[in-house]
Amino acid sequence: MPETSRLNLSAGLASVATAILLVALKLWALGQTGALSIAASLADSALDLMVSLGALAAIFYAARPPDDDHAFGHSAAEDLAALGQAVFILASASIIAFAAMTRLLSADPEPLxxxxxxxxxxxxxxxxxALLVLYQRWVARKTGNRVVAADSLHYLGDLLPNIGAIFALWASANLGLMRIDAVVALAAAGMLAVGALGIxxxxWDALMDRAAPxxxxxxxxxxxxxxxGVRGFHDLKTxxxxxxxxxNLHIELDGAQSLNDAHAIGxxxxxxxLDEFPGADVIIHFDPVR
Incomplete structure (x- = not known):
């Protein structure tokens, strides 16, 4: 196995292992405290586990070469998984937001x-x-793998809800502000919903063959x-x-030159x-002009 593949695989496995540890840790913390802010962070970590498993599968599956049944490869599986994850995130965010609003409006909020x-x-x-993000970013710099880079960015965004949960617990213990927990949970639910809509x-755009940015x-x-050597181009599709x-691109070339010269230009x-967009699938058609 190439060194880059081994690094990408190690980053994927580290992501899954970290997500499992975080889910277990936050389950225990939720059982101890009953804090909605921790519940929101737990839901986010459960999502992270799904995303990490999907990223790990994508490293394996998307690397498979095209075959007779999938002439353009297998990368669309990533988009199908992402769409399912988005629905799951929205559902989780809705449940957390409902629980947070219920606790906020309660005359006698449940103490932590x-x-x-x-x-x-x-x-x-x-x-x-933080340790996982640092390792993933190092791997992404070494290999240029965008799946690893995206997973790293997702985990980086998780730090804020975790910090918010700590603040809510501190405010409850030291200031008696029990409703802060629900406010933090509501903000975390909003962040989850925004992230879900983006994902x-x-x-959806990828599945509908939307053009590149x-x-x-x-x-x-x-x-x-x-x-x-390129005199013009048309029908650029992405x-x-x-x-x-x-x-997919049509380029206009001198029709009097040899096929070898035309091929060299293409x-x-x-x-x-490919140097600018590694891993791209590029098809260039030659059109002769005088």
Whole structure:
């Protein structure tokens, strides 16, 4: 197995192992404290476990070469999984928000307990998450794997709800502000919902073959215009599937030159696009002009 594949796999396994530890730790903390802010963080960690498992599967599955039944590869499985995850996140956020509003509106909110052990558990969660993010970012820099980079970004966003949970437990223990827990949980639910909508939109756009972002298209156009021997281009089409970019492009070449020369120009342009967008699937058609 290549070194880059081993690094990507190790990052995926580290992500899954960390997520399992965090879920177990927060389950214990929730049982000790009954804090909704910890429940929100637990839901986020359960989501992280699903995302990490999906990322690990994607590293294996998306790397499979195209076959007779999947001529364009298997990367669409990532988008299907992401769409399912988005629905799961929205459902979790709705449940947490409902529980938080119920506690906020209650005349006699349920007191928290064992805030000290809960704070220790959440502090340990922050430490584990930070160490994982540092390792994932190192791997992403070494290998350029976008799945690992995206998973790292997701875990980085988890640090704020964890810090909020610690603040809620501290405020309950030292200031008697029991409703702070519900406020933090409500804010965490909002963050979960926003993240779910972003994930769902990205997955839906990919499944519907939406074009790549304008900046990506502009960069491909610039590379094409700057390629020596290309007199023009048309019918540039792009789409994304999972982490993979697909590019279909017609370039206009001197019709009097040899096929070898035309092929060399097309190969040069293809390599330029691949250097800019590693792992892209690039198809270039040649159209002769006088």
């Amino acid at each position: 307990s064992q805030e000290g052990p809960g704070i220790v558990a959440m502090a340990l969660s922050i430490t584990l998450t 769902g939109k990205g997955a 304008p900046e990506t298209i502009a960069r491909i156009e610039a590379l094409t215009k700057g390629c020596t 789409r994304r599937s999972g982490q993979r970019l697909f590019v 190969a040069r342009l293809k390599h330029a696009i």
